[in-house]
Amino acid sequence: xxxxITPRSVDYSQxxxxxxxxxxxxxYSPVKGCMVVRPRGYAIWERIQAAYDKRFKETGHQNCxxxxxxxxxxxxxxxxxxxxxxxxxxxxxxxxxEELDEPLCVRPTxxxxxxxxxxxWIQSYRDLPLLYNQWCSVLRWEKxxxxxxxxxxxLWQEGHTAHETEQDAVEETMRMLDVYREVAEQVLCLxxxxxxxxxxxxxxxxxxxxxxxxxxxxxxxLQAGTSHFLGQNFGKAFxxxxxxxxxxxxxxxxxxxxVSTRLIGAVIxxxxxxxxxxxxPELAPEQAVIVPIYKTETKAAVLAYCEKLLGELKTxxxxxxxxxxxxxxxxxxxAEHEMNGVPLRIxxxxxxxxxxxxxxxxxxxxxxxxxxxxxxxxxxVELLAAIQKNLYEKAKAFRIENxxxxxxREELLAFYGKDQxxxxxxxxxxxxxxxxxxxxxxxxxxxxxxETKVTIRCLPLDRQEGVGGNCCLCGKxxxxxxxxxxxx
RNA sequence: CGGGCAGUAGCGCAGGGGCUAGCGCGCUUGGUUCGGGACCAAGAGAUCGGAGGUUCAAAUCCUCUCUGCCCGACCA
Numbered sequence: 012x013x014x015x016i017t018p019r020s021v022d023y024s025q026x027x028x029x030x031x032x033x034x035x036x037x038x039y040s041p042v043k044g045c046m047v048v049r050p051r052g053y054a055i056w057e058r059i060q061a062a063y064d065k066r067f068k069e070t071g072h073q074n075c076x077x078x079x080x081x082x083x084x085x086x087x088x089x090x091x092x093x094x095x096x097x098x099x100x101x102x103x104x105x106x107x108x109e110e111l112d113e114p115l116c117v118r119p120t121x122x123x124x125x126x127x128x129x130x131x132w133i134q135s136y137r138d139l140p141l142l143y144n145q146w147c148s149v150l151r152w153e154k155x156x157x158x159x160x161x162x163x164x165x166l167w168q169e170g171h172t173a174h175e176t177e178q179d180a181v182e183e184t185m186r187m188l189d190v191y192r193e194v195a196e197q198v199l200c201l202x203x204x205x206x207x208x209x210x211x212x213x214x215x216x217x218x219x220x221x222x223x224x225x226x227x228x229x230x231x232x233l234q235a236g237t238s239h240f241l242g243q244n245f246g247k248a249f250x251x252x253x254x255x256x257x258x259x260x261x262x263x264x265x266x267x268x269x270v271s272t273r274l275i276g277a278v279i280x281x282x283x284x285x286x287x288x289x290x291x292p293e294l295a296p297e298q299a300v301i302v303p304i305y306k307t308e309t310k311a312a313v314l315a316y317c318e319k320l321l322g323e324l325k326t327x328x329x330x331x332x333x334x335x336x337x338x339x340x341x342x343x344x345x346a347e348h349e350m351n352g353v354p355l356r357i358x359x360x361x362x363x364x365x366x367x368x369x370x371x372x373x374x375x376x377x378x379x380x381x382x383x384x385x386x387x388x389x390x391x392v393e394l395l396a397a398i399q400k401n402l403y404e405k406a407k408a409f410r411i412e413n414x415x416x417x418x419x420r421e422e423l424l425a426f427y428g429k430d431q432x433x434x435x436x437x438x439x440x441x442x443x444x445x446x447x448x449x450x451x452x453x454x455x456x457x458x459x460x461x462e463t464k465v466t467i468r469c470l471p472l473d474r475q476e477g478v479g480g481n482c483c484l485c486g487k488x489x490x491x492x493x494x495x496x497x498x499x
Numbered sequence: 500c501g502g503g504c505a506g507u508a509g510c511g512c513a514g515g516g517g518c519u520a521g522c523g524c525g526c527u528u529g530g531u532u533c534g535g536g537a538c539c540a541a542g543a544g545a546u547c548g549g550a551g552g553u554u555c556a557a558a559u560c561c562u563c564u565c566u567g568c569c570c571g572a573c574c575a
Contacts, residue, residue, distance in 0.1 A: 015511095024569075043566065099574070120575085154500070154573060161575085214575075237575075269575090304534050342535035360534055370534080 016350075018285045023229045024157075030279055031158045034288040034351050044156040044163035048272070051351065052159075054296035055275055056166060060146065062198040062293070063168065063270065066190045072142040072170060077124050079147070080115040085123035089248040092122065095215020099151040117150040122216065122241070122267055125171045126249040133173060133263055135254050140183070141173040159276035160233070160499055167271035173251065173263040177242070180264035184240040187268040188221045191236035199278050200291040200399060201225045202407035203235055204444075204494060206469025211453050214267075218242035224468045224494065226410040227280040230443040232468045232496035235277050241265035281406050282375075288352030289374055291402050292395040299324060299331040299391055300353045301369075304341045304360035316364045320357070320384060327388035329395065349374060354398050355391060375401055413443030417483050423447060423495065427463055444468070444496050448489030450482035459484055459495075467493045 016033060017025040031037050036052030048056065064074070080103060086093045096119045103115040118124065125143070132138060146168045156162050170187060174180040188205055195201040203223035213220045217239040225235045245251070246262035255261050282289040292298050301321055305313040317333050324331035334344050341358070348356055358370040369387055372379040375398045382390055417423040428441035442465070449455070449467065460466050474492045482489045 022569090028568080039567070041566085095575085149575095151575070153575090155571095212575095234575075271575090273575095302534095306533065307531095310533095337533095340533055340535085340537055342533085342537080344536085346536045358534070362534075 016285060016287060019228065026285070027276075027280060028158065030283050030288055036275065036279075036288075037158050039158075042163075044153055046158050046162050046164075048166070051296060052275060055278070055290070055294050056272055058294045058296075059194075059199070059270075059274055060168070062194045063190070064146075066194060067144050067168075067170065070142075070186060070190065072144045072172075074145060075143050076145050076147065077118075077121050077128070079118055081118050081121070081124045083114045083116055085127055086116060088123060089216045089244055091244075092216035092248075096120070096151075099153065101150050101152055118147075119149055119151045120267075120269075121145070121147075121149075121169055122171065122245055122265075123249070126245040126251060126265070129171075129173050129263065130249050130251045133251050133253050136175045136256050138253065139173055139175040139263065140179060142170075142183075143172065144168055144170040157276075157499075159272055159279070161273070165271050165273065167269050170266070170268045172266045173246070174266070175253075175255070175261075175264070177264050180242075180266050181240055184219070184221060184238050184266045184268070187266070188223070188236075188238040191223050191238065191268070191270060195223055195225070195235055195274075196403060198291065198293045199274060200402035200406060201235060201274075201277055201281055202403060202410055204469060204471050205473075206471040206494065208237075208469055209451075209453065209456060209467045209493075211456060212467070214239045216241060216244055217267075218244065221472075222469055224496075225277055225281065226406075226413065226444060226496070227277070227499070228409070229280075230413050230441075230496075232444065232494075232498040233273070233277050233280070234468070234498070235274060236268070236270040238268035239266060241267060282402050283352070286346075287350035289402070290352035290354065292354045292399050295352060295354050296330070297332050297351075297353050298329050298395055299355040299357055300344075300348045301331065301333045301357045301359060302341055302344045302348070303333070303335065304358060306361075309361045309364075313359060313361060313364055316384075317359050320359070320369065320387065323388045324391060327392055329388065329391050331391075345372075355394060357387075357391075373398060375405075410444065415443065415445055417445045417447040417495075418480075420484055423459075423465070423483060424463065427465055427497070442497065444494050446474075446492065446494055447483030448478055448480050449491045449493040450485055450487045451490040452482075452485070452487070455482060455484045464497050465495050466498060468496050468498060469494055 016029040019026045034051060035049050037049055038047045040047045086096065099119055101117040104111055129141060148164050148166050150164045153161055153163050172183050174183060192203055192205050195203045203225045205223050208220040208222055214237065219240045221238045222234050223236045224232050227233055243262040243264055245265045251263045252260045253263055279288060301317050303313050303317045321331055321333045352374060354374045356372040363369050367384055368381045369384045370379060371382050373394065415426055417426060423445050426442050426445050456467050470491045470493050478489055478492050480489050481487060
């Protein structure tokens, strides 16, 4: 099939949709705002899950499962929480043909139902910490949806922990933020900025929200994961009291943290090009594809040569496939596997066979070179590692290139261009990340957002020491170093 | 939820009151091909997004509705 991908320079949004659809990662569902994750997309999700789940276990967490339906009254117990989520709730009012006594909402997140249970399970400091996680889907009635980036129902994981002390909970919040950062960088090749959210961007019900923010190729920011310090808000709302070491009563301290299938969107928008999907080898369902090239009389020999190599690649730990489809020409297969983001393509024809070689092409750089087939499996492992590294480095260089320190309002406005926003159909934004000092006043931030749609993405954790000078927006003394950007 | 655009075969499109709804790609079958999206031949595939209405006659006109995309408002 000759589907064309809209080039990024023409329409970035359409390019993204073209990739998702053509690479068969997901499709629209009959239900508005929902998506079907297809096997190729789900395989990527499984790899993301595996990487995170391993680290959750290593940091002492256990998986569990809580119900999808939550009594409406539970949501109402924490006032900020209900205020934040009410507009996005789906509510079940009937069951078995009869109206329910109490409506049930489909979880938009599970703090409330989980803490209603924690009340029963926590009596003493000896019961703490409670370190639970669940992989599930949640539903938020979104007005405007985009495949993977914002859908009504999405897959995610939510960690919910209860602690004895404030310090323990804060440490947990930061520990999981660091797990998010590490996997994003090492496995997804996403350079991210770890930071704290401003008050206005905080999770409904949290004391503090921390996040990892990534820059997409259109220079907009994407929140890739969040970790919340919930204080005693839910402990109090659900009356989760425990006896302390001193014999007194105290409310449990809480955290929650989540990453979602949005990460797949982040990977696509960070690495892919106009030929299609580009995937970090660690995430790629297939890491190498062998494309045999033969004429009728050379077919058997070429295929045998390919089969042998395929076996060796697998033995070396490479997820390799042989594309033996006889109804497609080699050229078609090249384009197809590029569309699908297979990191390495190995072309083998009679000429290579005679020379004891194979033509190896890298998806990330497009480089193509004949390699000795004898050492190829080991070389493939090296190349995959090199691609993994290159994708991260390239994305990081792009972010640095498009990050600018700003000292004044004028500089900031100039960075984002006079005419704010994007024209329809030319969705590559001006600007990028602006780094500026900030007074910490929410009105300052709100005014900027109203005028330019630029918001404070986060206050980077490692850049807050000795922030002096004045707010780049209002000129008053600054308290923080902030990263500004337009965002998804 | 507001403004704009679009829904006709799996995909991309044409047809804008009239008789059997076309085309390209893809798909099926057979054959020839095979180093960057091959070719020939023969086939299959559509209640024209849905509902209602106007009419002798509706894919085509009218009303409502659903879905997607872009822009805005809202937002983990």
